[in-house]
Amino acid sequence: MRLPxxxxxxxIDEARDDxxxxxQLSLACVAFVHRARYHLxxxxxxxxxxxxxxxxxxxxxxxxxxxxxQKVTLSASIPKDNDKPNIRLLEVIPAHVFxxxxxxxxxxxxxxSSGHLPLKTPSLSLHRSVLRWYRRHGSRxxxxxxxxxxxxxxxxxxxxVSSLVNIHGLRCSRISFRTExxxxxxxxxxxxxxxxxxxxxxxxxxxxxxxxxxxSTATLRSIRFSIFHYYPDYFGRLEKAMRWPKQLTSxxxxxxxxxxxxxxxxxKSLYQFLRGSAGILERVERSHMRDVRVEFNTDxxxxxxxxxxxxxxxxxxxxxxxxxxxxxxxxxxxxxDVVGVQRAGRADFWSSVIGRAFPTLNERGLxxxxxxxxxxxxxxxLLGHKSGVTCLVASHxxxxxxxxxxxxxxxxxxxxxxxxxxxxxxxxxxxxxLALSPDDRRLVSVGGNAPVVWAIDNGVQNLAQLxxxxxxxxxxxxxxxxxLIASGSxxxxxxxxNSHDPFQQRDMLGYRxxxxxxxxxxxxxxxxxxxxxxxxxxxSVWKPLQVVGELPKKLPSHPDRDGVSxxxxxxxxxxxxxxxxxxxxxxxxxxxxxxxxxxxxxxxxATGAALAVLTGHWKRxxxxxxxxxxxxxxxxxxxxxxxVWDVESGEETAFLERVASEVAQTFFSPDGKYGAxxxxxxxxxxxxxxxxxxxxxxxxxxxxxxxxRVTHIAFSPNCEFLxxxxxxxxxxxxxxxxxxx
Numbered sequence: 022m023r024l025p026x027x028x029x030x031x032x033i034d035e036a037r038d039d040x041x042x043x044x045q046l047s048l049a050c051v052a053f054v055h056r057a058r059y060h061l062x063x064x065x066x067x068x069x070x071x072x073x074x075x076x077x078x079x080x081x082x083x084x085x086x087x088x089x090x091q092k093v094t095l096s097a098s099i100p101k102d103n104d105k106p107n108i109r110l111l112e113v114i115p116a117h118v119f120x121x122x123x124x125x126x127x128x129x130x131x132x133x134s135s136g137h138l139p140l141k142t143p144s145l146s147l148h149r150s151v152l153r154w155y156r157r158h159g160s161r162x163x164x165x166x167x168x169x170x171x172x173x174x175x176x177x178x179x180x181x182v183s184s185l186v187n188i189h190g191l192r193c194s195r196i197s198f199r200t201e202x203x204x205x206x207x208x209x210x211x212x213x214x215x216x217x218x219x220x221x222x223x224x225x226x227x228x229x230x231x232x233x234x235x236x237s238t239a240t241l242r243s244i245r246f247s248i249f250h251y252y253p254d255y256f257g258r259l260e261k262a263m264r265w266p267k268q269l270t271s272x273x274x275x276x277x278x279x280x281x282x283x284x285x286x287x288x289k290s291l292y293q294f295l296r297g298s299a300g301i302l303e304r305v306e307r308s309h310m311r312d313v314r315v316e317f318n319t320d321x322x323x324x325x326x327x328x329x330x331x332x333x334x335x336x337x338x339x340x341x342x343x344x345x346x347x348x349x350x351x352x353x354x355x356x357x358d359v360v361g362v363q364r365a366g367r368a369d370f371w372s373s374v375i376g377r378a379f380p381t382l383n384e385r386g387l388x389x390x391x392x393x394x395x396x397x398x399x400x401x402x403l404l405g406h407k408s409g410v411t412c413l414v415a416s417h418x419x420x421x422x423x424x425x426x427x428x429x430x431x432x433x434x435x436x437x438x439x440x441x442x443x444x445x446x447x448x449x450x451x452x453x454x455l456a457l458s459p460d461d462r463r464l465v466s467v468g469g470n471a472p473v474v475w476a477i478d479n480g481v482q483n484l485a486q487l488x489x490x491x492x493x494x495x496x497x498x499x500x501x502x503x504x505l506i507a508s509g510s511x512x513x514x515x516x517x518x519n520s521h522d523p524f525q526q527r528d529m530l531g532y533r534x535x536x537x538x539x540x541x542x543x544x545x546x547x548x549x550x551x552x553x554x555x556x557x558x559x560x561s562v563w564k565p566l567q568v569v570g571e572l573p574k575k576l577p578s579h580p581d582r583d584g585v586s587x588x589x590x591x592x593x594x595x596x597x598x599x600x601x602x603x604x605x606x607x608x609x610x611x612x613x614x615x616x617x618x619x620x621x622x623x624x625x626x627a628t629g630a631a632l633a634v635l636t637g638h639w640k641r642x643x644x645x646x647x648x649x650x651x652x653x654x655x656x657x658x659x660x661x662x663x664x665v666w667d668v669e670s671g672e673e674t675a676f677l678e679r680v681a682s683e684v685a686q687t688f689f690s691p692d693g694k695y696g697a698x699x700x701x702x703x704x705x706x707x708x709x710x711x712x713x714x715x716x717x718x719x720x721x722x723x724x725x726x727x728x729x730r731v732t733h734i735a736f737s738p739n740c741e742f743l744x745x746x747x748x749x750x751x752x753x754x755x756x757x758x759x760x761x762x
Contacts (some may be wrong), residue, residue, distance in 0.1 A: 023052070064092040064127075067118075070110055077117050092127035093118060094166075099134040108132060111145055111170075114154045119161075128159070128185070129166035144199045146173035147181055155184035164190040171197045175204045175228045182233065183214065192220040196229050204232055215240050222247035222275075227255050231262045243271040246301070251293035260300045271312040272305060274298045278319040278328075291328045295338035302345040313349040315342065322358040322390070323367075323407040323428040326374040330446045339378040347381060354382055356390040367407050370430070370444055404441065406430055410746030412454050413733035416461040422735065422744045423464060424752050425452035431466060432752070433477060436742050439754045445481045447473060454543075456499040456506070458520065465506050467494040472508045474524060485524040489516055496554065498543040505565070507552050509540030515554060517565045528565045530573065542589065546596035551626055553590060553599060560587045560601050562626060574629035576622075578603055585618045589644045593651040598632065598668075599624050600654055604641030607659060621645055621656050623668065633671045637664060644686040648693045653712065655696050657687035663698045665712050675715035677708075690736050697743065699731040707731045707745060721745070723753050 047061075067073045080087050095115070097108040111130050119125065165188045172178045175198050182191065214236035221230055221244070234241070244266070276294045298315055319325040328335050346352035356375055372390045376383035406426030413424050421442065422434040429450055433443040448468030455466040462478040470490050476482040492511035499506055499520065505527065506518040517528035540554040540561075553562045563573035576599070578585040589602040604619035619642055621635040640659035647654055653674065654666040665675035677698065687698045695718060699707040709719045724731050724747045733746045744754045 026052075062086050062089045064094070065090055066094045066096050067110070068096050068098055070113060073110070073113075073115070073118065077121060080121050087122050088124055090122045091124050092129065092164075093122070093125060094129035094131065097132050099132060108143055108145060112147060112151065114151050116154065116158070119158050125161055127164040127166070128162045129168070130170065131166075131168040132170055134169070144171045144173040144177075146177045152180050152184045155181070156186060159185045160187050162188055164188060164192075166192045167196060168193075169195040171199060174198055174200050174202060175226075175232070176202075178229050179204060179232055183236075186215070188214075188216060190218040190220075191216050191233060193225045193229060193233075194222050196225040198226055198228065204228060217241060218243045220245045220247075223250045223252075223255065227258045227262075230259060234262045234265045238265050238267055240268065241266040242268055243273075244269065245273040245275065247275040247277060248294050248297060249277050251290065251297055256297045256300060260304045263301050263305045267306050268309055269306055270309050272302075272310065273312075273314045273316060274301060275316045275318060278317060278325045289334075291325075292334045292338045295335060295342050299338070299342040299345045302342070302349075307349065310349055311351060312353075313346060313351065314353045314355060315346065317354070317356045319356065319358055321407055321428075322356065322371050322375075323430075325356065326371045327429045327446060327449050329378040330374050330449070336378060343379050343382055352382065352387060354379055354388045356388070358391070371407075374446055404439070405746070405752045406432065406750035408451075408750050409748040410733055410750060410752060411452055413735045413744055413746045413752070414455065414457055415735045415737045415742075415744060416457060417459060417738060418461055419737040419739040419741060421461070422737075422742075422752070422754055423455060423457060424733075424744075424746050425455050425466060426750055427451040428750070429468065431455065431464075431475075434744075434752065434754060436737060436744070436754055437756075443477065443481055447475070453493070453495045454497050456497050458499050459501060459503045463520075465497050465499060465508075467497045467508060469493060470510075472497055472506065472518070474506070474520075485522070487516075487518050487524055487526070489526055489529075490514065495539065496541050496543045498545050498552070500545045500549040501547055502549040504549070505545075507543050507545065507565075509543050509554055511539055513539065515540050515543070515552070515563070517552075530563065544590070544592065546592045546599075546626065547594055548596040550596060551592070553592070555587050555590065558584060558586055560590050560599075562599060562624075562629065576601060576624050576629060579618055580631075582618065586641075588642065591646045591654075592626070593647045593668075594649060595651055597626055598647075598651075599626050600645045600647060602642035602645040602656060604638070604643075604659075607640050619658065619660075621654065621666070623654075633668075635666050635671055635673075637673055638662065646687060646689050646696075648689050648712070649691055650693055653689075653693070655687050655689055655712065657698055663687050663696065663710070665696070665715065675712060677710045677715045677717070686734060688734055688736060691738050691740050697734050697736070699734050699745070707734065709743070721753070721755065724751065 067076060095110050097110045162185045165182065165185055178196065214233065216233060216237040217240050219233060219241060276298060278291065317325055329339060368390065375390065376388055379388050382388045406424065406428050408427035411425050411427055413422065415422050420436055422436050423431065424434065425431050429446050429448045429452060430444060431447045431452060432441055434440065435442050447466045450468055452466050452468045455464055457464045463474060463476055463484065465472050465474050470493060472487040472494055474484040474487065476484050487508065490508065490510035490512055494508050494510045496509040497507060504520055506520045507515065509515045515530045516526055519525050519527055540556055543552065543554045545552055550564060551562055552565055553560060558578045560576040561573040562576065564571065578587050585603055586605050587601050587603055591600050601622050601624065603622060616639055619638045619640055621642055622631060623633040624630065625632055638656065638658040638660050642656055642658045644657040645654065652668055654668050655663065656666065657663045663677035664673050666672065667674050677696065687696055689696055694712060696710045696712050697707065698710065707721055708717055710716065711718055724745065730748045731745050732748050735744045741758055742754055742756055744752065746752045
């Protein structure tokens with residue numbers, strides 16, 4: 022069957038920007054060849070002088086190609102380790118190329134390198150004979166593109182641009198000059214260029230931008246300006262230059278919000294970008310302006326939302342920018358996620374966050390967010406955060422699950438339906454930990470330098486920020502009696518707070534008292550009398566609000582060796598004992614040489630005395646948990662096993678088999694009949710085990726199918742569901758009401 026020619030052309034046109042697909046389609050069907058040739062040879066790239074000569078021979082042998090070529094790119098490649106780089110390709114007179122391509126309209130020159138240009142890279146300074154040739158024979162060129170070129174002087178840039186007398190479109194990026202000389206006024210006189218469309222960015226030396234704007238005052242209609250950096254002097258000169266074009270009809274400012282981790286200066290950078298954009302809008306000629314647009318390119322969109330939600334200065338800059346935009350007849354803001362894929366439900370959430378920063382434009386429908394579709398591995402049933410899950414807890418009444426994420430959000434889920442009840446942006450940057458109050462009406466979350474207490478029983482309300490820590494807060498806990506909140510920070514302190522208004526600090530341990538290193542994994546004992554945490558190679562057990570100045574008991578990681586880590590701990594239900602998991606990562610595969618360190622130790626909480634050592638694991642023990650009745654202990658290890666122990670005798674009573682990889686965590690079900698284990702590797706299922714005999718009851722592979730790594734597991738107190746979260750942000754909630762085998 023022969024395909025209609027219209028269908029063949031449509032298929033090829035859809036693949037026009039993908040040369041590899043065009044090649045494959047041409048080989049698959051002869052009917053595609055003619056149209057594919059049209060696209061394949063519309064633009065050609067020449068990488069060296071020798072290739073330029075051989076290409077001319079190729080054109081002579083294929084006479085149908087020259088008429089199709091509309092754009093030529095001279096791409097000089099500079100190897101990273103080249104001691105004698107050269108850009109001769111850009112310096113020669115391309116006479117034969119011009120003469121053999123009758124449809125040539127676009128000319129591009131670039132220098133390609135694996136990183137920054139080597140210091141020895143010569144600067145471009147075209148000889149006067151080359152410029153004369155361009156002026157005489159380059160009248161067909163309508164579009165000029167220059168990328169990653171270091172000119173010797175501003176006059177060299179001016180000479181090249183002005184020699185192509187009929188260019189209407191100019192695109193420049195990464196343009197620099199070796200000298201600091203300013204252009205002569207006679208060379209920058211107004212009205213001598215015919216450029217109507219200009220694409221530039223902050224990577225272009227401001228002298229080049231000033232020259233083009235001054236020379237194109239009467240012809241320039243459209244400017245697209247991308248902002249990657251902010252320099253006050255740069256924007257000061259640019260704002261003045263933007264007054265010169267008198268016929269502008271379109272202005273697009275592209276604000277690039279990068280993918281690097283959120284740091285202390287992120288909000289400052291965004292604030293500068295916003296104010297710089299507003300400064301340009303305030304000075305541009307408005308008489309002919311029809312299209313004014315600010316585009317945010319974000320990677321990911323959650324970073325922009327986080328900055329706009331928490332930074333007062335950035336919100337103030339948004340107000341100024343919105344005010345400047347509203348002075349134009351047709352202003353718009355477009356927000357695009359560079360990744361282009363959003364998990365189900367997240368785009369709507371971030372849209373609402375960003376929309377609050379530009380309320381008037383949002384209300385008028387002039388704010389558009391292009392991040393509404395989901396990717397192929399994220400069907401609607403895979404709900405979750407934009408980034409990895411950092412905490413997962415079940416409410417005490419078993420009706421809800423609360424998850425927190427690296428993207429700064431907290432989500433409250435309906436445990437029976439698996440749907441989102443409430444979600445909000447709790448912190449700028451990651452939420453490191455959270456804890457629910459015993460009545461499930463409040464929670465505390467940590468991220469940044471202050472724990473935040475939220476009321477969650479009727480909507481979400483910020484009740485208090487607990488100020489005192491000097492650095493990021495990494496862990497928190499809520500006492501079982503509901504009276505106290507504990508928090509630990511990178512400043513090395515552990516602080517105790519009143520859990521009710523006025524939320525004042527009640528107690529504190531300084532760096533030396535809390536233990537060397539950063540406190541992590543804060544946990545109150547079930548009777549709320551003790552607080553324990555892990556520090557560098559040890560575990561501290563403290564009785565807060567008791568004797569003033571009383572120091573915590575420090576449980577050593579090893580009786581006679583330094584450098585062994587404690588990785589987890591667990592209180593027994595009666596708050597009489599605490600179990601600790603020991604061992605270091607086995608990076609060299611020598612776990613058998615470290616047997617005396619890879620153990621579980623049981624301690625008396627009141628005295629700190631060692632009660633028992635449970636041996637059997639031969640690699641690092643990663644997790645430990647007491648059973649609800651306190652008679653058994655469940656441990657997990659990098660040796661790909663989980664084991665059940667009798668606490669009184671210290672004997673192993675069950676060995677959990679069929680574990681595919683290192684086990685990162687393990688939990689007892691609230692009735693003590695089952696244990697859940699999560700693997701350390703991506704793409705591994707996590708398992709449910711019968712603790713009586715160690716048999717595997719079920720394996721859950723939802724995360725494994727999406728190549729996720731389970732980071733958190735939580736049973737509901739009534740044993741009706743099992744929730745899990747992974748490093749990709751997905752949360753699953755499974756019903757356990759169906760009888761288990």
